[in-house]
Amino acid sequence: MNYTKAQLIDALVAEWEYLCHDDPDPDDQTPEEYREDLIEMSIDELVEETSTDEHYTLEDYMENWG
Numbered sequence: 001m002n003y004t005k006a007q008l009i010d011a012l013v014a015e016w017e018y019l020c021h022d023d024p025d026p027d028d029q030t031p032e033e034y035r036e037d038l039i040e041m042s043i044d045e046l047v048e049e050t051s052t053d054e055h056y057t058l059e060d061y062m063e064n065w066g
Contacts, residue, residue, distance in 0.1 A: 001058075001059055001062075003058070003062060003066070005043050005046065007062070007066055008038075008043065008046040008047065008050070008062075009035060009038045009039065009046065010066065011050070011061065011062055011065035011066040012034075012038055012046065012049055012050065012065070013031050013034060013035050013038070014065045014066075015064075015065045016029075016031055016034050017031050018065075
């Protein structure tokens with residue numbers, strides 16, 4: 001399945017918010033700052049940022065966070 005850049009960014013930010021909510025660090029970017037960094041990335045870089053592979057696929061990731 002193909003995902004748009006916006007869908008990937010939204011999913012990555014959703015995961016970021018979840019992770020920061022459970023284990024905040026004073027040095028963490030805000031979700032808005034993280035989104036700004038993601039906007040500068042290519043789709044290939046965004047997919048890499050998801051840390052998906054043959055076991056935890058991009059489809060699995062998007063089902064969880066997208």
